Amino acid sequence: MDIISVNTFWTIWLLVHLLLAVALLGALTHQAVAAVMPVRQVAGPGGFVTRFRAVPAAGYATAICVLWILTFIVGSYIYTKYRIYIRIPIEQAGYWKTQGFFDFKEHVASIALTLLPAYWFFWKNAHNPQYDTARKMVTVYLAIACWFLFIVGHVLNNVRGFGS
Amino acid sequence: MSTTTSTTRATPTSSSLASSTKFKTFAITFAIVGPVIYMVCLFFNWPLFTFHPATNRIALGWEAARSGEGPNMTWYGWTATTLLAGSVVSFLATLLPETVTRKIPLILVWLIPFLAIPYLAWDLRQWWFHP
Numbered sequence: 001m002d003i004i005s006v007n008t009f010w011t012i013w014l015l016v017h018l019l020l021a022v023a024l025l026g027a028l029t030h031q032a033v034a035a036v037m038p039v040r041q042v043a044g045p046g047g048f049v050t051r052f053r054a055v056p057a058a059g060y061a062t063a064i065c066v067l068w069i070l071t072f073i074v075g076s077y078i079y080t081k082y083r084i085y086i087r088i089p090i091e092q093a094g095y096w097k098t099q100g101f102f103d104f105k106e107h108v109a110s111i112a113l114t115l116l117p118a119y120w121f122f123w124k125n126a127h128n129p130q131y132d133t134a135r136k137m138v139t140v141y142l143a144i145a146c147w148f149l150f151i152v153g154h155v156l157n158n159v160r161g162f163g164s
Numbered sequence: 165m166s167t168t169t170s171t172t173r174a175t176p177t178s179s180s181l182a183s184s185t186k187f188k189t190f191a192i193t194f195a196i197v198g199p200v201i202y203m204v205c206l207f208f209n210w211p212l213f214t215f216h217p218a219t220n221r222i223a224l225g226w227e228a229a230r231s232g233e234g235p236n237m238t239w240y241g242w243t244a245t246t247l248l249a250g251s252v253v254s255f256l257a258t259l260l261p262e263t264v265t266r267k268i269p270l271i272l273v274w275l276i277p278f279l280a281i282p283y284l285a286w287d288l289r290q291w292w293f294h295p
Binding site: 076079080081083084087088096097099100101103104106107108110111112113114115117118119120121124125130131133134137138141 | 179181182183187188190191192194195198199202206215217218234235237239240242243246247250270271273274277278280281284285287288290291292294
């Protein structure tokens with residue numbers, strides 16, 4: 001006897017993908033802002049922006065790698081259903097640019113995956129100024145990529161996702 | 165008055181992996197060749213395997229969608245090719261002497277992924293200009 005319906009099963013995985021993505025987005029945004037605009041010294045308690053970028057950025061690296069890989073794996077898992085039940089209706093409706101952006105999303109996610117070992121290495125050697133530029137640029141790239149992936153996923157879900 | 169100091173820099177790591185020269189070479193090479201291999205896979209359509217989601221069938225290399233069996237998926241295969249080939253190339257790079265690997269330009273680690281974006285946009289032109 002099935003405990004949950006097929007729709008509920010895939011909806012749960014979609015939500016897991018969403019929650020992992022939200023955690024990743026938050027961590028990467030904090031880290032990218034901290035890398036680009038590090039807090040050197042602040043007199044007083046500091047405002048929202050100062051507190052936002054005053055995070056221990058190096059400590060996020062391993063968690064971000066783990067979150068990226070988990071989000072990637074869960075996204076890859078639900079992609080099989082997307083291909084049949086979401087993409088085909090999107091194509092039938094003629095939403096070509098929406099489809100194009102999803103393909104863009106999958107490419108960016110894979111390319112970003114290949115950067116993770118170097119990203120992790122740069123942050124674990126954050127005391128070495130030799131890696132400063134590479135560390136900042138890779139982190140910014142991952143943060144922009146994550147925002148792009150998140151927004152495209154969100155739009156796709158609005159077009160035909162949750163509950164459809 | 166309180167003082168907040170920079171939190172971006174970490175104290176020197178105690179992780180053996182993070183201090184390993186071979187891992188450094190592997191990671192930097194992987195970040196450089198990975199996006200290149202992925203773009204080559206896209207251009208020549210070289211998936212390691214093709215997945216047919218409607219029938220859960222996996223075929224080695226590229227295989228067209230079969231009539232009555234739903235669509236085919238090549239993204240898993242492109243990613244697998246990239247990870248496998250990238251790992252092999254990066255492992256081979258670790259066998260090179262350090263005097264050679266030290267010369268790998270770090271700028272390529274982030275420049276190539278940024279340059280990949282316009283290529284990907286071009287590769288997907290069929291969707292942007294679809295009538």
